[in-house]
Amino acid sequence: MLSELILRIILGTLSVAAFGVFFGLLYKGIDRKLSAHMQGRIGPPIRQPFRDVAKLFEKENIIPDHAIPWVFNFIPLVGLVATISILLYLPLGGFPPLFSSGADLIVVLYLLIIPSLALVIGGFSSGSPYAIVGAQREMATMIAYEFPLAILIITIAWNLLQKGVTSAFSFSTIASMPVWNQVTGPLGFIGFAILLVVLMLVTPAELSKIPFDSPEAETEIAGGLLVEYSGRNLAMFYLIDGVKTVVMASIVVTLFFPYNLSAFLGLGSYEAMIIDIVFYLFKIFLVILFSVTLIRVAIARLKIDQIVYTYWIPLTLASLIGLILVMWDGVIMNIFSFT
Amino acid sequence: MSQTIKTTFQLPIGPIHPALKEPVAFEFEIDGEQIIDVNVTLGHVHRAIEWAARKRNPIQVLYLAERICGICSYCHPMAFALAVERIADVEVPEHAQFLRVIHAEIERMCSHILWAGVAAHEIGFDSVLFLTWEIREKLLDLTEYLVGNRVTKAITMIGGVRRDITPEMYPKIKETLQYLKDSFEKLRRVYLEDKTFKMRTKGCGILTKEEALKLVAAGPTTRASGVKKDVRVDQSYFAYCDLDIDYMTPDILTGEVNGDVYDRIIVRLLEVKQSISLIEQCLEQMPPGPIVSEPKIAKLLAKLKKVDGEGIGRMEAPRGEVFHYVKLNANEYIYAWKVRAPTYNNIMPWIPMLKNQQIADIPIVAASTDPCMSCTNRIIMIEDKKTFILGKEELHQRSIQKTRRLHL
Structure with a gap:
C-alpha cells in the first residue's frame, strides 16, 4: 500500500514534470x-525552443569572478523545482491534482513567488551591475502585482466560503464548482469578469513578458537578471519560463474555466480522458494567446x-471593484431570500 | 547600530551594448533608477578615412566618402563634391540640381523611417520596427530602381550626378510616393497616438532651446527643441531655393515645443512628409538638360589637377548639417580633407538630455539624436600604443606652438 503510494507520487511527479517541460x-x-x-x-520553427534548450545544455557554464558560485549555480534548480511543484497542485486536464492540501491556493501563491525570487537572488549573486538593476526591478514588479493577485484569490475563496463550502482554498473544490x-x-458576473481581466494582466508580469519585462529589458540592461547566466543555468531559467507559462495559464483555466467536454458529450473513460486533455491544452493555448502573445506584440515596454x-x-482598484461586486451579488441575493 | 548610507553606483553602458547600434561608451552615475551624472567617451571606431583620402584623387575620394556612413551614403560624397565644385568653379547643370534634391530627399526618408523603427525597438515595440522597415523596403526598391544600388548609391559626380531620371521613370516614383502617403497615416497613428509610445517618449530626454543653442545641436534634434536651423533653408544649395520648403518644428503639429523625444519623433515624421512633397515638386519643375557638367572623367581630373585652393561643402544630412572642408594644391591627390558629421554636434546635448532620467530612458534618449559613431570618429591620439585625450589647456598650448612655428 505504502509502496504503491510512493510509486504513484514518484511516477506522477515525473510525468507532471515531463508534461510541464514539454508543453512549456x-x-x-x-x-x-x-x-x-x-x-x-516568418519566425523560427515551432521546435526551436527544444533546440535552444538542447544547445544550451551542451554549452559551457561560465561563472563570473564576482559571483557567489554556489548560490549562482543552485538558484536556477530551486526555481525550476518550485515551478514544477506548482503543477502538482493543479488539476491538469481532467485529472485530479497529485497533491492536495486544505490551502492549495495559498500554497500556490507562495510557490509562485519562488521562481521570481530565484531570479532576484541569481541576479544579485552574479555581481553584475545590469543584473543588480534587473533584480531590483524584478522585486518592484513582484511587489506590484502581488496585491491585485491576492485580492483576486481572496475573492474567489471568500465566495466559495459564503456558499458554505469547507475546503474553499482547494483547487479540486474550485474546479468542481466553477x-x-x-x-x-449580473453584478457577480461582471465582478468575476473584471477579476478575470486582472488575472490575465497579472500573467505577463508574472512571466516577465513585454510590456512588463523591464527586469530583463534587453535594450536597456542587456538581459538584466540573466545577463551573466550561460549554458546549463541559462537553460534552467529558460525551462522555468516555459513551465511557468503553463502554470499561469493552468491557474487561469482552473480558476475561471474548469469545464470539461467529456461530461457534456457523454463519452466513455478513455475517450473522455483524451478529449479532456486536448480541450484543456486548447484552453491553455487560448489563455497564452490572449495574455502573452497578443499583449506583447501590441504595446511597448513600460518603465518600472x-x-x-x-x-x-x-x-488594484479594478480588482477591489470586482471584489465589491461579487460581495453585493451575494448580499442582494440574501435580501431577496429574506423577503 | 550601524547607519545606512545611501550611495550611488556606476553603470557602464557600452562600448558594446544592445542599446547602442555603434560603439560609444557611457559611464553613468546611478541612484536607484535615476541618472545622476553621465560621461561619454568616444573613439572606438576611428578608421583613418581622412588620411586614406590623401593618397587619392578627388574622384576616388567620392567612393571613400560614400563609405563614411552606411545611411548617409549620399550626403557625404555630395558635401565633398560641393566643396570641390566651389574650389574648381564647376557649374552644375540645373537638371542635375533637381536630381540631387530627389536623391537627397529619398535618402532622408530612408534614414528617418529606419530611425523610427530603431526607436520603437529601443522601447521594446518590435512590431512597429517590422512595420516601419517594411515601408522602408519600398523606398529601397525605389532607390535601386533609380540608381542601381540599394544603400550605397554611387550616384555622385563632381559637377552633377551619374544617372538621369527620365519621364518614363516618373510613374514608379509616383507610385512609391503614393504608397508612402498611405502608410504615413498608419505611422502617424502608431507614433503619435499610441498610449505606450506616449508614456515612454513624452517628457523624456528634454533638450531646452537654450541648451540646444548653447551646445550647437544639429538637425532634427535641434529643430525639435524649437531652433529654426536647416541648411536647406538657411544657405540654399542644389535646387532647394526653387522649392517650397520651411523649417520643421514640432509646434507645426502640436502648437508647442517641449524638446523631448516625442517632439523629435514629430519632427522626423513631418520631415518625411516634407520630403514627399519636395520630390513631387522636383518632378513637376525639373527642366531638361545635361546631368553632369563634364561627362569625361579624365578631362575633369585634368582640370582638378591644376586647381589650387580650399573650399567647404555644407549639406543638410538626415541627422543634421554635414560639413566637409577640402584643400587642393594643384596636385593629383587632395591635400587635406576634414569631415564633420552631424552626430559630432549632437553628442554634448546627450548630457542634459540624460541627466535626471531613468535607466529605462537611456536607449531611447541615446537613439533619439540618431547617432552615427563611425561618421563622427575623426581623430584618435596614440602614443606608445596607448590612446589618450588632449585637454583644452594642452590643445591651446599646442596651437600656440604651431602658430609660432608658422611665423618663423
Whole structure:
C-alpha cells in the first residue's frame, strides 16, 4: 500500500514534470511563431525552443569572478523545482491534482513567488551591475502585482466560503464548482469578469513578458537578471519560463474555466480522458494567446515606475471593484431570500 | 547600530551594448533608477578615412566618402563634391540640381523611417520596427530602381550626378510616393497616438532651446527643441531655393515645443512628409538638360589637377548639417580633407538630455539624436600604443606652438 503510494507520487511527479517541460517549450514555440506572423516575419520553427534548450545544455557554464558560485549555480534548480511543484497542485486536464492540501491556493501563491525570487537572488549573486538593476526591478514588479493577485484569490475563496463550502482554498473544490455557476446575478458576473481581466494582466508580469519585462529589458540592461547566466543555468531559467507559462495559464483555466467536454458529450473513460486533455491544452493555448502573445506584440515596454503604477492604482482598484461586486451579488441575493 | 548610507553606483553602458547600434561608451552615475551624472567617451571606431583620402584623387575620394556612413551614403560624397565644385568653379547643370534634391530627399526618408523603427525597438515595440522597415523596403526598391544600388548609391559626380531620371521613370516614383502617403497615416497613428509610445517618449530626454543653442545641436534634434536651423533653408544649395520648403518644428503639429523625444519623433515624421512633397515638386519643375557638367572623367581630373585652393561643402544630412572642408594644391591627390558629421554636434546635448532620467530612458534618449559613431570618429591620439585625450589647456598650448612655428 505504502509502496504503491510512493510509486504513484514518484511516477506522477515525473510525468507532471515531463508534461510541464514539454508543453512549456511547445507553447513557447507556438507563441514565437504566432508573434512572428503578427509582426510580418516568418519566425523560427515551432521546435526551436527544444533546440535552444538542447544547445544550451551542451554549452559551457561560465561563472563570473564576482559571483557567489554556489548560490549562482543552485538558484536556477530551486526555481525550476518550485515551478514544477506548482503543477502538482493543479488539476491538469481532467485529472485530479497529485497533491492536495486544505490551502492549495495559498500554497500556490507562495510557490509562485519562488521562481521570481530565484531570479532576484541569481541576479544579485552574479555581481553584475545590469543584473543588480534587473533584480531590483524584478522585486518592484513582484511587489506590484502581488496585491491585485491576492485580492483576486481572496475573492474567489471568500465566495466559495459564503456558499458554505469547507475546503474553499482547494483547487479540486474550485474546479468542481466553477465561479460562473456560483454567481446569482449580473453584478457577480461582471465582478468575476473584471477579476478575470486582472488575472490575465497579472500573467505577463508574472512571466516577465513585454510590456512588463523591464527586469530583463534587453535594450536597456542587456538581459538584466540573466545577463551573466550561460549554458546549463541559462537553460534552467529558460525551462522555468516555459513551465511557468503553463502554470499561469493552468491557474487561469482552473480558476475561471474548469469545464470539461467529456461530461457534456457523454463519452466513455478513455475517450473522455483524451478529449479532456486536448480541450484543456486548447484552453491553455487560448489563455497564452490572449495574455502573452497578443499583449506583447501590441504595446511597448513600460518603465518600472509605470509598471508599479499600473498594478497598484488601476488594477488594484479594478480588482477591489470586482471584489465589491461579487460581495453585493451575494448580499442582494440574501435580501431577496429574506423577503 | 550601524547607519545606512545611501550611495550611488556606476553603470557602464557600452562600448558594446544592445542599446547602442555603434560603439560609444557611457559611464553613468546611478541612484536607484535615476541618472545622476553621465560621461561619454568616444573613439572606438576611428578608421583613418581622412588620411586614406590623401593618397587619392578627388574622384576616388567620392567612393571613400560614400563609405563614411552606411545611411548617409549620399550626403557625404555630395558635401565633398560641393566643396570641390566651389574650389574648381564647376557649374552644375540645373537638371542635375533637381536630381540631387530627389536623391537627397529619398535618402532622408530612408534614414528617418529606419530611425523610427530603431526607436520603437529601443522601447521594446518590435512590431512597429517590422512595420516601419517594411515601408522602408519600398523606398529601397525605389532607390535601386533609380540608381542601381540599394544603400550605397554611387550616384555622385563632381559637377552633377551619374544617372538621369527620365519621364518614363516618373510613374514608379509616383507610385512609391503614393504608397508612402498611405502608410504615413498608419505611422502617424502608431507614433503619435499610441498610449505606450506616449508614456515612454513624452517628457523624456528634454533638450531646452537654450541648451540646444548653447551646445550647437544639429538637425532634427535641434529643430525639435524649437531652433529654426536647416541648411536647406538657411544657405540654399542644389535646387532647394526653387522649392517650397520651411523649417520643421514640432509646434507645426502640436502648437508647442517641449524638446523631448516625442517632439523629435514629430519632427522626423513631418520631415518625411516634407520630403514627399519636395520630390513631387522636383518632378513637376525639373527642366531638361545635361546631368553632369563634364561627362569625361579624365578631362575633369585634368582640370582638378591644376586647381589650387580650399573650399567647404555644407549639406543638410538626415541627422543634421554635414560639413566637409577640402584643400587642393594643384596636385593629383587632395591635400587635406576634414569631415564633420552631424552626430559630432549632437553628442554634448546627450548630457542634459540624460541627466535626471531613468535607466529605462537611456536607449531611447541615446537613439533619439540618431547617432552615427563611425561618421563622427575623426581623430584618435596614440602614443606608445596607448590612446589618450588632449585637454583644452594642452590643445591651446599646442596651437600656440604651431602658430609660432608658422611665423618663423
